[in-house]
């Protein structure tokens with residue numbers, strides 16, 4: 215009964231052809247080539263890009279961008295943690311105050327907040343403690359301070375929600391086990407709850423940090439000398455608009471790439487003990 | 496709040512014979528649901544009391560009231576002669592602050608049904624966390640004691656494992672070691688073996704048997720009637736928020752006096 219119909223081992227095997235994929239790849243490559251060609255033949259003096267990439271003004275702008283992103287993020291995280299804990303407090307005054315803060319500063323656009331802080335002198339010409347000291351607001355509200363307050367405070371409102379979600383993600387049994395050991399509320403949050411909440415908090419905060427690096431460019435409108443502002447100052451003088459914008463874009467790419475790498479490391483650190491297989495030392 | 500003053504309550508410096516735990520008319524309600532309807536019990540030092548009873552009868556709630564994970568609505572509890580949750584000053588009862596409640600909890604260890612080990616800490620780090628962070632012990636000293644405790648629960652080789660890498664039985668034994676590291680005067684167990692596969696129950700009960708043998712005062716909520724009979728000095732049967740029957744372990748389990756106890760025990764044995 216060994217019919218020859220069932221003998222197939224001598225036949226030649228022809229792999230399936232993915233014509234669809236080939237067509238798609240060809241189209242995408244053609245499009246990329248067209249874009250590249252456009253940039254090569256376009257009115258971009260690439261030599262200027264190279265020349266201005268590392269000039270002192272751009273370097274200072276880069277440092278200012280990084281400094282502002284880090285400081286604003288620190289302000290944001292500190293405010294975020296404080297307001298998240300307040301939001302979860304049993305004390306209704308604390309809880310509703312936190313709710314109001316989050317509501318207000320998430321709703322008002324960041325650019326508008328920067329302008330408000332920068333122009334604070336229009337409402338409060340002087341600031342200080344009555345009878346003790348007082349200074350003109352314009353002297354305090356430098357572009358740096360206004361940008362830091364504007365960006366940090368609105369970041370705090372976003373971070374507070376992220377931190378709150380992180381705190382709520384920790385099992386109730388963890389709170390009870392910590393209380394049973396006789397921990398006070400703050401110690402419990404610091405030693406037991408926050409380290410576990412971090413796993414939930416880090417990825418979105420990492421993304422927001424990256425967002426913050428780019429958000430610092432808004433500070434150019436209030437004359438803070440971050441990288442975009444520096445690039446603009448140069449092209450106002452030499453009219454090499456596109457070249458200098460490319461310089462700025464290049465540095466944003468570098469900074470954001472570095473941050474993504476760091477974020478991966480931190481996520482790994484806080485996944486300690488998370489799942490079997492996860493601890494590879 | 497109505498406090499029934501017992502002899503133990505008035506005496507701040509208890510004699511060794513005085514009970515370690517006294518509950519007097521303890522009441523607790525969740526909304527309209529009265530979960531504890533006046534619990535009275537006294538547990539002398541070194542005794543093992545097993546609480547049995549149907550689901551929802553209030554066993555966990557009573558344990559949680561003892562270390563203030565729940566606040567009681569009536570009656571009073573004393574542990575080692577100290578009124579739980581309040582400071583008495585003449586005819587006034589002052590509610591304790593969070594820090595004072597935390598201090599009262601230190602002497603009461605609790606072992607949970609679902610272990611509740613800290614997942615971001617290794618076995619040994621789980622054990623030294625309390626002594627170092629709460630009691631202010633030196634890390635080296637705490638570590639040494641933790642190693643001894645791990646050896647005592649038979650897990651010396653698992654000191655650096657994270658909880659996720661341990662079996663349920665091993666996790667529960669680490670949890671017991673963590674409670675012991677605080678040098679508690681009283682240990683509360685809430686169904687410590689209910690979340691375990693049957694073949695792992697024995698290793699946890701074994702550790703608890705050793706503890707009982709060493710003179711630890713224990714209140715154990717359990718469905719393991721065999722353990723209750725063998726290790727428990729007394730067994731209390733709880734039903735619908737009341738202690739229906741309490742007495743010598745063997746006597747209650749083999750010859751219960753109350754019809755409800757009898758029905759429960761024969762149902763469990765089926």
Ligand SMILES: Nc1ncnc2c1ncn2[C@@H]1O[C@H](COP(=O)(O)OP(=O)(O)OP(=O)(O)O)[C@@H](O)[C@H]1O
Pocket residue numbers: 525528530548549550551552553554555556557
């Ligand atoms: N936090 C809470 N809020 C509202 N009701 C609760 C709460 N905790 C417990 N209860 C209710 O109190 C009653 C007693 O619960 P408890 O957990 O003490 O029972 P149990 O005897 O331990 O039961 P089991 O054997 O199932 O663990 C139940 O009706 C339960 O629904």
Ligand SMILES: [Mg+2]
Pocket residue numbers: 554555556685686
């Ligand atoms: Mg229970």
